[in-house]
């Protein structure tokens with residue numbers, strides 16, 4: 395499969411005039427005139443439950459397409475790609491950590507971590523030695539001793555760190571994380587964010603993290619509320 399080649403751009407993510415309504419509903423959940431993520435930026439996006447954070451991230455990752463407006467990632471307009479092209483583009487350029495981690499239960503920890511390099515030649519090439527980079531990430535995230543266990547045998551905190559290692563292998567340009575700390579207590583939550591930043595910096599990966607938990611904001615370069623950028627009238631929270 396071919397990796398999409400992105401064009402040159404100043405912003406890693408550029409959104410203009412975005413409108414999105416869920417199928418079967420009339421009112422848009424999101425109307426975002428403008429949004430951008432700059433290279434190497436660590437951006438915190440906050441908003442209460444139901445305000446549309448996950449919906450917005452699903453558009454940025456090309457899982458859904460907006461009804462109006464454009465989303466460019468690394469200069470590539472996502473709507474100009476086919477469904478398969480968007481899958482390939484996502485695999486090559488975006489690492490993501492979801493609330494539920496989405497680890498494959500039948501794979502070992504290390505095989506889960508190496509997975510993105512099976513789907514993207516670019517990430518395989520960037521990792522150079524895929525197994526060596528997986529081991530390096532597992533060591534950084536204190537997971538070396540559990541590397542051959544099935545992911546189901548791990549604690550929630552460990553599974554979350556596996557999801558982070560998987561998101562960062564092969565140095566994607568952007569890490570997108572949706573409520574990645576919701577299962578952790580305050581102390582573990584801060585330690586996880588610190589570790590996430592350290593590993594992202596090693597890979598020169600920009601971070602966009604969405605959460606309802608405003609305590610996280612201080613660690614980031616920039617913090618915005620979804621309500622500041624979302625002009626849709628439904629689900630509007632201030």
Ligand SMILES: Nc1ncnc2c1ncn2[C@@H]1O[C@H](COP(=O)(O)OP(=O)(O)OP(=O)(O)O)[C@@H](O)[C@H]1O
Pocket residue numbers: 416417423441442443444445446447448449450573606629
């Ligand atoms: N698959 C879907 N189909 C229809 N409506 C949806 C779907 N997913 C979310 N919604 C609706 O879109 C709105 C925004 O939900 P979303 O999950 O994006 O918010 P959120 O801020 O991420 O919330 P949370 O923090 O609880 O995950 C809600 O009104 C929700 O009911």
